[in-house]
Amino acid sequence: MKTLIQLLIGIAVCLGAAYLLRIDPQTDYGCFMGGVHGLLLVPNWLLSIFNHEWMIKAPLHTSAYNIAWWVCGIIDIAYWAWAIIGAIISMAKR
Numbered sequence: 001m002k003t004l005i006q007l008l009i010g011i012a013v014c015l016g017a018a019y020l021l022r023i024d025p026q027t028d029y030g031c032f033m034g035g036v037h038g039l040l041l042v043p044n045w046l047l048s049i050f051n052h053e054w055m056i057k058a059p060l061h062t063s064a065y066n067i068a069w070w071v072c073g074i075i076d077i078a079y080w081a082w083a084i085i086g087a088i089i090s091m092a093k094r
Contacts, residue, residue, distance in 0.1 A: 003090040007083060011043075018043035023055040033058070034065030038072025042080045 018040045023029075029037070037044070037058060048054040057069060 003087045007087045010083065014040065014043040015047065018047055023058045025055060025059050027058070028060040028062070029058045029065050030062050031064035031068045034061065034068030035072045037065075038069040038074075039076050041069075041073040041076045 021036060021040060023037060023044075037056075041056065044054065044056045048056055058065065061069075
């Protein structure tokens with residue numbers, strides 16, 4: 001139960017961060033925000049399921065944004081896969 005609560009708190013924190021750092025379609029983003037948006041790839045994707053205006057990647061961006069978004073996006077996907085699989089394994093052991 002503790003593992004599930006930790007996972008839900010992590011999801012809530014990430015959704016809150018994605019909401020606070022949402023993508024403005026009229027802003028040109030650089031490398032740093034590419035990393036931030038990449039690390040929020042999964043929460044942004046979850047929010048885009050429910051709100052079709054929610055963006056996963058900024059339409060106006062530099063090449064450095066694109067590289068940072070992909071690198072951090074892959075890290076984010078790997079982290080969430082690891083966290084969810086770890087939580088399932090932890091709950092199954094009990």
